[in-house]
Amino acid sequence: MWDLIINPFVTVLTLMYRIFNNDIVLAIAAFTVIIRLLTSPLLIQQQRSAKAMQELQPKLKALQEKHKNDREKLAQEQMALYKENGINPLGGCLPLLIQLPILLALYSAINHALGASPYQLIDLSGRLLLPGLDSLVPLGDTWAGMNLTRPPTANPTYALILPLLVLVTTWLQSKLTLPAPPPPSGDGKPDQAAQMTRSMTTIMPLMFGFFSLQFSVGLGIYFVVSNVVGIAQYTLMGTAEWGRLFGRDPKPKEITSVTPSTTEKRGKRSDPVGFTPEKANGTDTVSNGTMTKSLPSGGTPSKKTKASKKAGAK
């Protein structure tokens, strides 16, 4: 199974090397761009799904609160809520799961194609699926005075700029694509998942920067190109929040779809998904079975409320 993934990758990378006149860095860059573009529908789907899920969070929390002692009921209510809002709860993680093997395969393909040692090179044999590419092996391993098969520390001093670039571009990508902060929970405590996501913005760049210090320069180039293309993709999709770089958090997003669940409809109508004006911290209103919540900016409760006449109507 591994060969089915890696062999086409190694072949295309080598083909790129030929197309770009034996320039390995251009080949890596072009190949990374192609892969990122091919997987962009998955990225778009993931972004959409993540956004929808984020908008549904207040309701999910309310459901959790309401059915905290009945897990089965909670599951039913959650599924019903997803269904009514046309959300696939796995819609966010499935595209990511599909992308991960692709990115890992790309990483391995670069590692294999550079063929820095006898073991690496013999493992490359038989992977090139197009005739005539064997004569290109091993691919060029020198670029701008750096040996691409060696880590930056075993290259000229200026190669150390690469881990720095990896760190900066990883941070930039994380910063720009960080989800909007959800409101604090009913008890006023900050959302743990959001806190974790924010701390990842710091940890991930450091981790990748450290990795690229240890890995070959060729892989560092892949990380940088991949990050830059990722930033461009998020920008084109309108999900990159460039304002964050200047201390501006994204504007609050309003939740309007508040339909009582199917199971609720069947039985006697109870409190709308557990919300009470007291719990709502003054930001939630209940109106004819319709709840509207305005997500505050930067965690500050918004005074604005808006009732949807359509949503929640019996």
Add this chain to the structure above:
Amino acid sequence: MNIRAISARRLILIAALLLILTATACAPVRQGTAWPDVSLDSQKNIVVAYENRIDVVNPATHLRIPLLNEAGEIRREDGSSGDVLDWELAGSWPQGDSNVRSLFYTAPVFLNEDTFLITDYAGYLLRVDYPTARIERSVTKIEGNIVADAAVDAATNALYVPLSEHDVVALDMENYDTRWVFETERGIWSQPLVIDGIVYFTAMDHHFYAVDGETGEQRWSLDLEGASAASPLYDAENERFYVGTFASKIFEVSLAGEILSQYETEDWVWNTPVLQEGILYTADLSGYVYALNTEGGLSEVWKAKATSAGIRPAPLVSGGYAVVASRKGQVVWLNQADGSIVFEQDVDAEVLSDILLIEPGEPSTINEPLVIISTAKNSRLLVAFSLEDSNQRWVYSR
């Protein structure tokens, strides 16, 4: 119920994706650099250099040979009463504030029966007292990594060291000063050949070079259309070379660097072919074995698909057989005359090292010819088979 059914489907999907992810993430990313290098000393003991150690194994006892002290007596633990100490060499070198473990992938170059030179991967050239396994001194440090054997030219007292990244370095064996450095586009992963003061070697930059051993000046270079990671075979009688490449070709080359003939193989050739009675034997990384007539240009005598996996080492041709070993551990005895399979064995580990033959007779005490297979698995580092009946005789483990 419906929700459960949906969940089950999703769970299966997630499980499938996780399986793909795991398969990808756990894909064989091989550790290490190269495979064991096996050779014989003058006493027909097997010298195996792999990773951080060199072992010397007696093929008759399949144990390491005893270590001697400076007086030539067998060394024992606790002076004279303990167990016999076995021959092994391991080392580490200071690098910055810490020590770096030495790595050996090359065969020793014997200067005489008691002394050899060996290179380690990091570029250290060591001079070792053979009976005592003592490193006399680190002769020199070459800037570069070494995965292929060095070559000696006794006539000019020169040592030619191939570096895995770019150069061949010529050292004066009197003082180990550098005589010259010959740079190529890519590295040299095979042992150079020295013939009449000319150093011949193939490089990963697709070229076959002839360099003046005294001055380091290039005599000629020949484009082989693909990388070559194995030494050329020199046929002294007819004054020509045979060399295999990653372009899936075997070339017949004259001493003047002209291609005389060529033969297309199914896959990369990563070995030095064997010539016996005008027939050239080689194998490729698709598992094919070839017997080629060298009279009047290379032509096929037979071609046989011997194994399902690639074959890195050259066939061992002896006793009417061509013995090959594959990356899946299959060891196959082919009929030398027609390539038909006679015996099949399995060593249960990947074979990449060259195959050795140890003939009976002085000074060895073995009573039959042994085929020595070396694997990259320390628990099956050396496996010995009878050449005649293919039965396994012993296994040496680390």
